[in-house]
Amino acid sequence: GEVIVDPLIRTTMSDDRGEEPRYRGYAASELCSKGYGIEDVVALLWNKKLPSREESEIIKRIIMISADHGPAVSGAFGTILGACAGIDMPQAVSAGMTMIGPRFGGAVTNAGKYFQMGAKEYPNDISGFLAWMKKNVGPVPGIGHRVKSLRNPDQRVKYLVSYVKNETSLHTPCLDYALEVEKVTSAKKDNLILNVDGTMGAILIDLGFPIHSLNGFFVLARTIGMIGHWIDQNQQNSRLIRLYDYLINYAVEDEREV
Ligand code: Q5B
Numbered sequence: 039g040e041v042i043v044d045p046l047i048r049t050t051m052s053d054d055r056g057e058e059p060r061y062r063g064y065a066a067s068e069l070c071s072k073g074y075g076i077e078d079v080v081a082l083l084w085n086k087k088l089p090s091r092e093e094s095e096i097i098k099r100i101i102m103i104s105a106d107h108g109p110a111v112s113g114a115f116g117t118i119l120g121a122c123a124g125i126d127m128p129q130a131v132s133a134g135m136t137m138i139g140p141r142f143g144g145a146v147t148n149a150g151k152y153f154q155m156g157a158k159e160y161p162n163d164i165s166g167f168l169a170w171m172k173k174n175v176g177p178v179p180g181i182g183h184r185v186k187s188l189r190n191p192d193q194r195v196k197y198l199v200s201y202v203k204n205e206t207s208l209h210t211p212c213l214d215y216a217l218e219v220e221k222v223t224s225a226k227k228d229n230l231i232l233n234v235d236g237t238m239g240a241i242l243i244d245l246g247f248p249i250h251s252l253n254g255f256f257v258l259a260r261t262i263g264m265i266g267h268w269i270d271q272n273q274q275n276s277r278l279i280r281l282y283d284y285l286i287n288y289a290v291e292d293e294r295e296v
Contacts, residue, residue: 051083062086077101080258084251092206093245099201100238100255103194106263107234112137117264121271122279134264135257140179143235143260147252149180150212150239154249157215164222178223180216180236187229195237202241209244216240 053060058067061082069079074088077097081089089097109118113134120130138144152171160167171178186192199217202208216232216239223230232240235256242252 050086064088080255081247084254085245085247089245092208096202096206096208096241096245099198100241101259101262103198104234104238104256104259106260106266109267112142113260113264114267117267118271118276119279121268122276124278127265127268130268131261131264134267135261138253138257138260143256144253145179145233145235146239146242146256147179147249148175148239149178149216149236150243150252151249152179153212153216153219153236153240154243156219157211161215164218167219168222178219180233180239181219181223182230183233184229186231186233188224188231189228192231192234194234195232198237198241199232202244208241210241212243213237213240 051062056065058065060066061069061079064082066079069082075094075098077094078088080101081087081094081097106114109115115134116137117130117134120133125133140148152175156164156167156171160170168178183192186195199213202210202213216236220230220232220236238255239252242255243249
C-alpha cells in the first residue's frame with residue numbers, strides 16, 4: 039500500500055529539484071542573464087522578493103561599506119589569530135565570526151528592532167525611549183563606538199545616511215528616529231553616535247527586511263573581510279601570535295603560604 043511520510047523540513051525559499059536551483063521561482067542563471075546582482079539574490083533569498091533598482095543600490099552599499107574595518111576589530115583579530123596559528127580558512131573565519139555579537143557587529147538586528155519600536159511607542163519622546171531602554175535592555179544597540187565620535191565621525195555612517203536621504207526616495211521613519219536618538223545620546227557623551235550597526239539596522243527596517251535577517255548583513259559583508267585577512271596572513275607566512283608580557287596586566291594574587 040501507499041506509505042505516507044511526514045516531511046522532515048518545510049522550505050519557502052528555494053527548490054533544487056529541476057535542472058538548476060530556483061530562488062523563489064527564479065533560475066539562478068536567469069537572474070545573471072537579466073543583469074541582477076548579488077544584492078538582488080540576497081533580497082530574494084532573505085526577504086523573498088526582488089528589490090527595486092533603487093533598493094538594490096542601497097543594499098549593495100550596505101554590504102560594501104561593512105565588508106571590512108581593518109585588523110584591529112574583534113572579528114578580524116580573531117581570524118588573524120587563527121590564521122597565524124596555522125588554522126585553515128573556514129575555521130579561522132569562523133573564529134572571527136564567533137566575535138559577532140551584541141557589542142561587535144551583531145547589534146544590527148536589535149538596533150532595527152528597538153528603533154522601530156521607539157518610533158512607534160515613543161514618537162517625539164526620545165527621553166522616554168532611552169529611559170525604557172535603560173530599564174529593560176541596557177546599552178542602546180546601534181549607538182556608541184569605541185573610537186568614532188562627534189569629533190571623529192564615522193564616514194561610513196555619514197555616507198550611507200546621506201546616500202539614502204539625498205539620492206533615493208526611500209521613506210525612512212526608522213532611520214529618522216535613529217538620528218533623533220543619536221542627537222540626544224551624543225549630546226551626553228560624544229562617542230554615543232549612531233554607529234554602523236545602527237545605521238544598517240534602521241535602513242534595513244525601512245527597506246522592509248525581516249527583523250531576524252538584519253545581523254545577516256554584517257555577517258555576510260564581514261565574511262568578505264575576514265577571508266581577506268586570512269589570505270593576507272597566509273601570503274605573508276605570518277608567525278604564531280603570542281602576547282608579550284607588557285600587554286598583560288598579571289594581577290594574580292599569591293595564595294601560597296609556604
Ligand atoms: N554607553 C560599541 O563602548 C560599544 C552605550 C552607552 C547607552 C549605549 C558600546 C555599545 C551598543 C552595541 C553596538 C556595535 C561596546 C558597534 C561595530 C562594528 C565596527 C566595530 C569597530 C566595525 C563601545 C562606556 C559608557 C558607559 C556605558 C555608556 C556605551 N554605549 N549608553 N547606550 N549604546 N553599544 N555595537 O566605548 O556611565 O561610564 O558606565 O555597547 O551598537 O561593532 O570598528 O570597532 O565596523 O568593525 O567600549 O564599527 O557603545 O564604552 O561599553 O565601556 O561604555 O558609555 O553605559 O557608561 P565603549 P563602554 P558609564 S559598531
